[in-house]
Structure formats: structure tokens, C-alpha cells
């Protein structure tokens with residue numbers, strides 16, 4: 001079976017994808033690349049924009065499996081990307097995503113639009129933040145109920161300590 | 177709804193009227209801290225009961241109180257650990273609304289019993305959005321209006337929100353806005 005998927009559709013699934021021809025020149029790029037690495041342009045040699053960590057550039061298209069893991073780092077901005085190199089007749093689809101670190105998640109430099117719909121890394125990072133928030137709220141509840149208990153004990157103690165005086169007051173008022 | 181929502185309601189009443197007003201509300205509804213547990217699900221009747229009592233104390237109609245609570249919810253989730261989730265959802269009004277379902281997808285993973293809404297952007301032109309809200313629940317239109325107003329405030333935008341149409345399970349909002357720069 002052969003599927004035809006448009007560039008836009010690939011961009012929805014993998015916003016940081018790149019496609020290169022047999023000479024390693026960039027022929028297509030995803031919206032995430034356009035947003036965060038605006039200097040990267042179609043026609044540019046891929047290794048001018050990125051260092052390809054686990055491939056010798058000269059042997060990029062050597063014989064081997066059709067799909068291989070790939071890691072890139074942008075030469076400007078040091079943004080790491082990882083995923084798969086999918087070799088096809090016309091070149092290679094670099095099906096990569098931005099590496100999502102705690103820092104990137106917290107500093108607001110990227111957002112959900114930079115990650116694909118089915119990106120499990122992004123989903124689990126969000127999940128961790130949500131669970132942390134739920135934990136914080138549960139801790140706050142525990143502290144509040146401890147405080148309430150402590151206040152109640154204090155009131156009972158004060159009442160006990162004050163009771164002889166209160167009793168004396170009540171009995172004198174009532175007996176008058 | 178999850179107790180997280182009840183806690184936010186309590187905080188809103190605390191901030192507006194003080195702790196005593198909330199304690200009086202708890203007494204009237206015969207509820208206590210056990211009805212505000214973040215990770216526990218409560219019947220919607222209780223959630224509505226809290227909103228109705230809060231409206232009474234704040235001197236607001238229930239619908240107006242839901243609008244205020246919507247606006248408050250945006251400020252509430254912009255604090256603590258949830259702030260990073262909000263920041264990560266989108267950096268402008270249009271992309272934030274476009275990504276709302278993905279935010280709630282993560283919420284659904286953390287809170288598996290949540291019955292979450294669906295939002296879709298039907299039109300996205302500069303300064304103009306048409307947004308469809310779908311839900312299993314009825315009666316939350318004013319809450320969503322408040323949420324959208326809260327989001328406009330969050331992104332420093334000014335404008336108007338109108339309802340274009342509504343059905344049993346959906347409401348379509350028309351948002352015309354200007355970025356305040």
C-alpha cells in the first residue's frame with residue numbers, strides 16, 4: 001500500500017520535519033522549523049543548518065535499512081532534534097521532533113503547536129506538570145486540615161482552662 | 177466535576193468576600209474540606225450548588241457568577257505548576273484556543289473521570305475567531321463566555337464576544353478582537 005500525504009499533513013504530525021534530496025539539500029520543512037529556525041531555507045544544504053550527529057554526511061545515503069534513528073542539532077541556537085531518517089526514492093524524510101526539556105517547557109519559548117498531535121513526549125511532560133499541580137493542591141489540603149485540627153484542639157484546651165472561671169461567672173449571674 | 181474546580185470556587189469566594197463567607201457557604205450546603213479534594217470527582221449538582229450559593233453571597237445572578245468564575249479560572253490556572261501548562265498551550269489567543277483540546281487531552285490523562293469539552297476553531301482570520309464549544313453538559317455557556325473573556329485579558333486583547341448560534345450540545349462564539357499594544 002502506498003499513502004500520499006501532503007506536506008501540510010506531515011507538518012501537522014511532525015511540525016519540525018525536514019525533507020532532503022539525494023544531495024542532502026533541504027526540499028521541504030515543517031512549520032516548527034520555520035518558526036524557530038527562520039534562517040533555515042529550502043535549497044540550503046542540510047549540514048549547513050544542522051550537524052547530523054549519528055551519520056557521516058558523506059555516507060548519509062549508504063546502503064542500509066530504510067528507516068534509521070537520527071539526531072540533529074541546529075548550528076544556530078543549538079536546538080536538538082531527534083527521530084527517524086526515512087529513506088525514499090527522492091531522498092530522505094527527516095521525521096524529527098524538538099527535544100522537549102523541562103527548561104523549554106517552563107520558559108515559554110515553545111508551545112503545543114511545535115509538537116505533533118500524537119507526540120507522547122509532549123503529553124507526558126504536560127501530565128507530569130498537571131500531576132505536580134494536583135499534588136501541590138493535595139498538600140495544601142492536608143496542611144489546612146492539620147491547621148483546622150490544631151485550632152480545634154487549642155479552642156478545647158482554652159475552654160478547659162477557662163471553664164472554672166466561666167462556671168464561676170455563670171453561677172454568680174444565675175444565682176443573683 | 178473534579179474537586180479542583182470546587183477549590184477554585186472556594187478561592188474566588190475567599191478573595192472576594194473572605195474566609196467567613198466561605199465557611200457560611202459550607203455550613204449552608206453542609207459540606208466541608210472533604211468536598212474539595214482536587215483528585216476526587218463530585219456530582220455536578222454539588223458544583224452547581226456551590227456556584228448558586230456563591231452567586232447569592234456575591235449578589236450576582238447565577239449566570240453572571242458563572243461568567244465571573246470563568247474569568248477567575250483563567251487567573252487561577254495561571255498560578256503554580258499549572259502556569260507552565262498554560263504557557264505551553266499557546267502564545268497568542270488564536271493558537272491557545274486551537275490547542276485547548278490538546279491541553280484537555282493531558283487533563284484527561286491526569287483525571288481519567290473528567291468529562292471534558294471540545295473546542296474547534298471554525299474561522300481564524302486576523303482579529304476574528306469563530307469558536308465552537310461542544311459539551312455533554314448543558315448550561316455552561318456563561319462559564320465559557322467568562323473563560324474566553326479571561327483568555328482575552330490574559331493575552332492583553334480587547335474586543336467583543338457574541339454567540340452566533342447554539343444547539344443542544346454546542347455553542348458557537350464569534351470573537352472580534354484587537355491586540356492591545
Ligand code: HEM
Pocket residue numbers: 177178180181250253258261262276279280283287289290291292293310311312313316319320323324
Ligand atoms: C491548566 C489549565 C486547565 C485545567 C487543569 C483544566 C481542567 C479542567 C477540569 C478538571 C475540568 C472538569 C471536568 C470534569 O470534572 O468533568 C474542566 C472542565 C472545563 N474546562 Fe478546563 N482546564 C484548564 C483550562 C481550561 C481553559 C483555558 C478553558 C478555556 C476555554 C477550559 C474550559 C473548560 C470547560 C468549558 C469545562 C467544562 C466542561 C464541560 O463543558 O463539560 N479549561 N477543565
